[in-house]
Amino acid sequence: MTTDAKRTVRVSKTLSRVLRHDPASIGVTLDEAGWVAVDTLLAALGRHGTRVDRAELDHVVETNNKRRFAYSEDGSRIRASQGHSVAVDLGLSATEPPPVLYHGTTGRNLEAIHRDGLRPMSRQDVHLSADTETAVRVGSRHGRPVVLVVDAAAMAAAGHEFRVSANGVWLTDAVPAEYLHPLA
Incomplete structure (x- = not known):
């Protein structure tokens, strides 16, 4: 470099x-x-x-x-564009998500995720991606990546709101565990 x-x-x-x-x-x-x-x-x-x-x-x-x-x-x-831990309102409108979205993490987080779902932790929103490549890249930042599939269509049908940031990151308040599945 x-x-x-x-x-x-x-x-x-x-x-x-x-x-x-x-x-x-x-x-x-x-x-x-x-x-x-x-x-x-x-x-x-x-x-x-x-x-x-x-x-x-x-x-x-x-x-x-x-x-x-x-x-x-x-x-x-x-x-x-997103990722704030300080309180801001990006003014993003609710948007119909694609049927599935993805979340990259590491194996050490799986037990908590299976128990509690995805939570924003120190940020304002849970970050999701529209493709597996991005999820792999995100998960790789902290170790060996694990990609989870989010049933966004079912979440949206159940009333969960999604927004998409200027850089294409999908945002939601939380992802309950029942909407998460391992990438096949």
Whole structure:
């Protein structure tokens, strides 16, 4: 990995921490929908040791393989697309899910998942993917991946709500264990 690529990853991780979990760490406040002015963010990052200009920020947003960040329509504000542990309302409408969705995890979590289902833990929502490849990638971050199939059609029929973020991650409040099955 080149130095530039390492820098891009480091800036992306900093943005994730600030825009999803701890905006106060650099003295910024997210609005109720998770937005912060780009100029405010860049100035605060600089004051806290991470000098980033707009061109580099644009590069990080454009090249992030998970499309974690989004600009407002006029480009003056930025936010994380999902994954917040701080309270925000992304304003996402309920959306009919595909018949099945997937969740990547590791074997050490299976006992609790079979008992309690999927819960958001420290985040606001449970994150699901529309394809197994993404679920494998997510599960791989913490060990050997296990992919669970979510019967999204049955959940929706039972009244559970789904939303889809700007980067294609499916969100729901929780997934009860009866809607989960191992990937065949």
